[in-house]
Amino acid sequence: MRLLLFDIDGTLLLSGGAGSRALARAFLEVCGIEGAMEGVSCAGMTDPLIVETVFTRRAPHLLGDPGVEARVIEAYLAVMAEELAASPGFRLMPHVRPCLEALSVRPDVSLAVGTGNVHRGAALKLDRGGLARYFPVGGYGSDHRLRSGLLAAARLRAEAHYRRSFPPESIWVVGDTPQDVAGALDAGFVPVGVGAHAWDAASLRDAGARHVLDDLSGLCALLD
Ligand SMILES: [Mg+2]
Structure with a gap:
């Protein structure tokens, strides 16, 4: 049994700048x-x-103030659904839906997200893309500031949800950036790079990805 932890932005979907616009507001x-x-x-x-x-960069006197950070995140979440709904550039990455559909019926695979989005932001993005049903649990930016920490949180939630243990070597972290790869390595999990967005497969291999794909169409074959 493998646990697949999917990154969201640039791996499953692109918000078309909705996240940045909501944060700017x-x-x-x-x-x-x-x-x-x-x-x-x-x-x-x-x-x-x-x-x-x-x-x-812009307001160093606010660094280390958890209250103001929380208020920024709350304000971001308050406008995120509106920004997502109005984002003309929102789209799923290539082959996402058939890939997730195939994975979701495999008896040897469990799915979760491992994303830097805070939990409610991740839920809004997955809902907008019609992908929420594939991901009953996950680890989020609201769990930990570092990717290695949120991936560890995703593992614990997945173990509770799926009622089984997932040894580190059985956990594949599917992501589009060198940070996903580094986070997986720091957590002791297996990095799988998908070079369909800002970084190509070679860059992700150089970052230390165990497997690299040009897009998600090859993921099922990789699991066989
Ligand atoms: Mg990403």
């Missing part, structure tokens, strides 16, 4: 920071680290 509303997300790359980042990055 939140920083403006809560902290009065204009254009907070300009020049900030969210790829591979957890939501708490994105907030920390913006504070470091």
Whole structure:
């Protein structure tokens, strides 16, 4: 039995900038920071680290204030559904639905997410893409600031949900960035890179991915 932990952004779907727009609105509303997300790359980042990055650049006096970070995240979540619904660039990555459909009926595979999104943000994105039913549990940016930590949280939740243990070697972390690969290695899990978005397969292999795919069409074959 393998546990597959899927990253969301750039692996399962692209929000078309909805996440960045929602965060920019939140920083403006809560902290009065204009254009907070300009020049900030969210790829591979957890939501708490994105907030920390913006504070470091634009409002260092707010660093280390958990209250203001929580208010930014709350404000972000309050507008996220609206931004997702209005995002013309929202789309699923290639082959996502047939891949998940095939995986979901395999007796040798369990599914969960391992994403830097906070839990409610992840749920909104998966709902928008019609993918929520494949992922009963996960680890999230609201569990830990670091990917290795949220992946460990995903494992614990999956073990409770599926009522079995998943040894580290049985856990595949499917993601599109070198940060996904590094997080998997730090957690002791198996990194599987999908080079369909910002990074290509060669970059993900260089980062240490055990397996690399050009898109999700080859994932089932890799499991056989
Ligand atoms: Mg990603």
